[in-house]
Amino acid sequence: MRESTKMLLHYITGILMIITGLIHLLANNEPNIGKLITSNVYFYLANMGIFLAALLYHAFNGVRVILIELVPDTCWTKLIGWAILLIGIAAYIVGIQVLLMALGLI
Amino acid sequence: MMEQSSIDLWKPVKVVKLRVYKYNPKKDFFPEWKEYEIEVSRGTTILDALLRIKEEIDPSLSFRYSCGQALCGSCAMMVNGRQMLVCRTRVLEVAHNRDFIELRPLDNFSVIRDLVGDFTPFFEKHRAVKPWIIRKDVEELENPTGEYRQTIEEYARYYQFTDCLKCGACYSACPTVATDHEYLGPQALAQAYRYMVDSRDDGLDERIAIVDSDHGCWRCHFATSCSDVCPKYVDPGQGIQLLKRLIVRRKFGFRPHKPAEVLPSKIGEVKRR
Ligand code: SF4
Ligand code: SF4
Ligand code: FES
Numbered sequence: 001m002r003e004s005t006k007m008l009l010h011y012i013t014g015i016l017m018i019i020t021g022l023i024h025l026l027a028n029n030e031p032n033i034g035k036l037i038t039s040n041v042y043f044y045l046a047n048m049g050i051f052l053a054a055l056l057y058h059a060f061n062g063v064r065v066i067l068i069e070l071v072p073d074t075c076w077t078k079l080i081g082w083a084i085l086l087i088g089i090a091a092y093i094v095g096i097q098v099l100l101m102a103l104g105l106i
Numbered sequence: 107m108m109e110q111s112s113i114d115l116w117k118p119v120k121v122v123k124l125r126v127y128k129y130n131p132k133k134d135f136f137p138e139w140k141e142y143e144i145e146v147s148r149g150t151t152i153l154d155a156l157l158r159i160k161e162e163i164d165p166s167l168s169f170r171y172s173c174g175q176a177l178c179g180s181c182a183m184m185v186n187g188r189q190m191l192v193c194r195t196r197v198l199e200v201a202h203n204r205d206f207i208e209l210r211p212l213d214n215f216s217v218i219r220d221l222v223g224d225f226t227p228f229f230e231k232h233r234a235v236k237p238w239i240i241r242k243d244v245e246e247l248e249n250p251t252g253e254y255r256q257t258i259e260e261y262a263r264y265y266q267f268t269d270c271l272k273c274g275a276c277y278s279a280c281p282t283v284a285t286d287h288e289y290l291g292p293q294a295l296a297q298a299y300r301y302m303v304d305s306r307d308d309g310l311d312e313r314i315a316i317v318d319s320d321h322g323c324w325r326c327h328f329a330t331s332c333s334d335v336c337p338k339y340v341d342p343g344q345g346i347q348l349l350k351r352l353i354v355r356r357k358f359g360f361r362p363h364k365p366a367e368v369l370p371s372k373i374g375e376v377k378r379r
Contacts, residue, residue: 004353007324068320072288077320 179271240309267300276332296345
């Protein structure tokens with residue numbers, strides 16, 4: 001993947017985080033909207049699933065950028081990229097599991 | 107009041123202390139600071155002062171210069187901690203309210219000797235972005251039949267970036283270069299942009315592959331310290347942002363320009379008349 005694609009995703013996930021985060025906050029704090037959103041558990045789950053994915057991508061890509069600037073060696077750059085990707089996927093699986101448990105779906 | 111004659115400009119007006127970085131990595135264990143006191147007039151530039159020190163006080167002092175008129179870019183160094191061309195900076199301009207001026211080589215360059223930095227990585231990065239016109243019509247380039255047509259608007263798009271002296275001031279001020287030694291740097295990236303938007307150039311995709319890389323334009327944090335110190339107001343920071351936009355637009359299929367066509371030469375007609 002070209003660096004521009006990764007960075008474009010970085011910006012898009014930043015915006016997604018604001019939107020889905022806002023929905024999440026409203027669901028918890030604004031009773032009328034809260035009812036609307038939490039009435040459908042799958043909508044809530046999808047919102048949180050997207051929020052978590054965007055958050056993890058944005059955060060881990062940020063860490064990757066910091067690391068490849070600190071260790072500017074081509075071999076390390078690749079290794080850092082793959083390591084961060086695997087850790088990110090593992091964190092997402094754990095996060096989704098916690099979410100499903102909290103919603104009483106598993 | 108008496109008219110001030112131009113001769114008065116060269117009368118000594120102040121004694122200034124120059125604190126200069128001295129280091130010969132081949133011989134010295136540690137760098138050291140040396141102080142020189144010299145009389146300056148209103149017109150004395152830092153380069154004049156350095157030349158005088160070299161002639162009259164310390165012949166071993168090393169620094170680099172060539173044109174003496176802010177055109178070649180070889181005399182850039184740190185003056186009181188800021189990147190400047192010393193041939194166009196007057197001593198009194200930077201000496202007010204201080205009793206000394208501090209001179210040291212540019213940051214982010216390894217020192218060859220005293221005030222002279224090693225520009226090899228800097229020029230290698232400049233070369234890496236292919237700073238020349240790339241054309242598909244090689245035959246036309248080798249045996250020109252005319253000139254490439256370019257409108258004033260097309261010229262204005264890259265004009266600002268043609269002023270770059272390759273002085274290294276921006277590269278030296280960049281915090282990303284300081285941590286990431288593979289980062290292409292503001293000068294090379296701004297030059298890549300300069301050629302990529304030139305309507306005579308066909309090398310857009312070739313250059314995107316180089317600048318859209320792990321240590322390419324996306325590593326720029328847009329702090330614009332580069333633009334802040336550029337002595338020619340090239341604004342390389344802006345160049346990098348425009349480059350990012352260009353790459354994103356290219357992803358969605360936009361090309362910045364149609365390649366320039368060749369205008370048949372008029373030289374023959376003029377001769378015939
Ligand atoms: S962009 Fe400015 S500071 Fe950088 S090398 Fe060119 S002239 Fe010097
Ligand atoms: S704007 Fe980019 S290139 Fe310029 S100093 Fe900042 S990080 Fe470096
Ligand atoms: S000596 Fe050429 S720019 Fe200063």
